[in-house]
Amino acid sequence: MIFSFDLLINAIISGILIGGFYAAVTAGVSLSFGILDIVNIAHPAFIILGSYVAYIVNTTLGVDPILTAIVAMPLFYVLGAGIYQIYYVAFERRGQESLRGLAFFFGLLFITEVTLVLYFGVDYRYVDARYIGPSWHFGMMDVPFRILVPCLVSLLLITALQLILTKTFIGRAIMAVAQDQLALRLMAVDPIRIKRIAFGISIATASLAGAFLIIIQPVEPSVGREYIGRVFAICVLGGMGSLPGTVIAAMLLGIVESLTSTFYGPSWAPAVSFGFLLLTLAVRPAGLLGR
Amino acid sequence: MRTPLFLLIWLGIAALAYAIAVALGNDYIFFAGYVVLQYVVLxxxxxxxxxxxxxVNFGSAAFFALGAYSTVAFYKYITENEFYRLPMPVLMLIGGAISGFVGFGMGYLTLRLRGAFFAIATxxxxxxxxxxxxxxxxxxxSRGAYIVRPEEIAPIGSYIRYLFLVMLVLAVAAITIARLIEHSRLGYGFATIRDDELAAEACGVPTLKLKLIATTISGALMGMAGAPFPYYIGYLQPASTFGLDYAVNSIAMPLIGGTTSWIGPLIGAVLLGSLQQIATVTISSAVNLLIVGCLLVGFVIVAPNGVVGLVHTYLQRKPEDFVGRRRVGTDSPEAVP
Structure with a gap:
């Protein structure tokens, strides 16, 4: 196959930028699935919810989607904490999280999607912001702002999360709850409370990721489904709960997907994440930076 | 009850159902009944x-669609090459074999890991x-494929009646297989995996082998349910064949009915399937999917053992009298000290 050099360079750059965005999408799952062992397959649905919140505020008040998302984060936190409480009382405490807990999140995914379809229809929605449209040109490189801005904010978010996890008491308690609940209890910390906080944070990141999503591409309710495979592939490849690993894996997946869609056509891109996932599970289940 | 007797009784019930549907004389009954039966199998x-x-398998739609698309592929091949037309049961066996094989491959790659990985991979x-x-x-x-459904078929009459009959037989077969498994060594092996896989492994239960058998049987049955679907729908399109409604329904129905015995999925599928048929006609198809989602979440929270569990609690009997086997560890108090 003949391919031009600038096509290759541009594919790699857009892959890295998209990878930054994927990192924000996956950060929540790295927290919930990677650290807390809660298989929240409804996470993409919350991301879509974030997209629609950004969309509604943007079209009615004209506020910047990222700003909206940051303001909405506490709301998402409360939503997440509430969902964890239900999950804990109904499943985790009874030891039924494997089968019924999964079905619960699957149902949540489904309810969110159908409700959005009923309310907004299946039309694609998009937002307006100053950085959507223009792009930077360096020689043959082409960097669209609509992907660059989410990528940079996403890296900020990941850094902030990493600092919270490693430097603050709550963050360390979250890391500890993954390792030994009993020991945490002996330190007079309530593991359920810590898990609730962590799950709330995980859902709060979905608000921001949703805003990024609708900045990058038009959104309709079932778009989230494409992200399920991606999100879990990145989470597993990154080493289940390691945020630096998540960023590396996300960029890797972004580059491979972008190369695939540049040289084989965009209709093949969704298969890439699954290939990644299966390969990781078969070869190195611990991931790149596994604990 | 012995399996041949069980099979005979259910064939009798199936014959009765078919006779009633014929007596009603409306072909719509067959169209609606086909969907319900398809969900019984799924x-x-x-x-x-x-x-x-x-x-947990979230990929029911994938196995179902595999069966459907294997039929489409063979249909194309046959019409292009003017080859002998394969009868429906043969197409179903082919679809089942392909889905079963894919199920086996999936299981082989992911079942050695924790359960969640398998769910995500599906x-x-x-x-x-x-x-x-x-x-x-x-x-x-992505354009989809057209399948021309024959108008009539020799002894039965209209083709939809034939499809209904085929699905009826498959549903009886599926129930019988499920019951057979439940009361065999295989079923006890499965139960040990569900209750405590590590302990089962330590006792010498070949867990990986058993899990692979389960994925293969389950995948094959889903593929068989999908194989006649192109003939039913006439126009097959990827977006709807791989739709989330198959996945959510095939999870919701057993969980709502009760997962420990063969009767649970049957109850769930008949209840939910009929409800959906009614809701689709009277309200809208989007709303009926919302109903399924809400029922699923509601049931897993409030009634973890489904309708079967509710009936047991109501009758104040121990589950083993009816279900045959008790779930270990479901209602244990706090797992974490």
Whole structure:
């Protein structure tokens, strides 16, 4: 196959930028699935919810989607904490999280999607912001702002999360709850409370990721489904709960997907994440930076 | 009850159902009944892996669509080459074999890991198979494929009655297989995996082998349920064949009915399937999916053992009198000290 050099360079750059965005999408799952062992397959649905919140505020008040998302984060936190409480009382405490807990999140995914379809229809929605449209040109490189801005904010978010996890008491308690609940209890910390906080944070990141999503591409309710495979592939490849690993894996997946869609056509891109996932599970289940 | 007697009784019930449908004389009954029966097969198939082994499969739609698309591929091949027309049962066996094989492959790659990985991998499988089908022009790609349904078939009359009958037989077969598994060594093996896989492994239960058997049987039954679907619908399109409604229904039905025995998925599928048929006609198809989602979440929270569990609590009997086997560890108090 003949391919031009600038096509290759541009594919790699857009892959890295998209990878930054994927990192924000996956950060929540790295927290919930990677650290807390809660298989929240409804996470993409919350991301879509974030997209629609950004969309509604943007079209009615004209506020910047990222700003909206940051303001909405506490709301998402409360939503997440509430969902964890239900999950804990109904499943985790009874030891039924494997089968019924999964079905619960699957149902949540489904309810969110159908409700959005009923309310907004299946039309694609998009937002307006100053950085959507223009792009930077360096020689043959082409960097669209609509992907660059989410990528940079996403890296900020990941850094902030990493600092919270490693430097603050709550963050360390979250890391500890993954390792030994009993020991945490002996330190007079309530593991359920810590898990609730962590799950709330995980859902709060979905608000921001949703805003990024609708900045990058038009959104309709079932778009989230494409992200399920991606999100879990990145989470597993990154080493289940390691945020630096998540960023590396996300960029890797972004580059491979972008190369695939540049040289084989965009209709093949969704298969890439699954290939990644299966390969990781078969070869190195611990991931790149596994604990 | 012995299996031959069980089979005979259910064949009798099936014959009765068919006779009633014929007596009503309206072909719509057959169209609606076909969908309900299809869900009986899907729910029972899902339950063999999900209910008996405790491994959640989100990719029912993928296995179902595999069966459907294998029929489309053979249909194309036959019409282009003017080859002998394969009868429906043969097409179903082919679809079942392909789905079973894919189920085996999936299981082999992911079942050695924790259960959650298998669930996620099945979810991703649906996306990938859809990508493959969308890019496969021979079966119509994203445009979809048309299948011309024959008007009549020799002894039975209209073709939809034939499809209904085929699905009825498959549903009886699926239920019988599920019950047979439940009361065999295989079923006890499955139950040990569900209750405590580590302990089962330590006692010498060949867990990986059993799980692979379960995925293969379950996948094959789903593929068989999908094989006649192109003839039923007439126009097959990837987006709807891989739709989330098959996945959510085949999970919701066993969980609402009760997962520990063959009767749970049957109850769930008949209840929920009929409800959906009524809701689709009277309200709208989007609303009926919302109903399914809400019922699923509601049931897993409030009635973890489904309708069967509710009936047991109501009758104040111990489950083993009716179900045959008690779930260990479901109602244990706090797992964490």
């Amino acid at each position: 729910a029972t198939a899902w339950n063999i892996l999900g209910g008996y082994c405790g491994y 979810l991703a499988l649906a996306v990938v198979l859809q990508t493959l089908v969308v890019n496969w022009d021979y079966v119509g790609g």
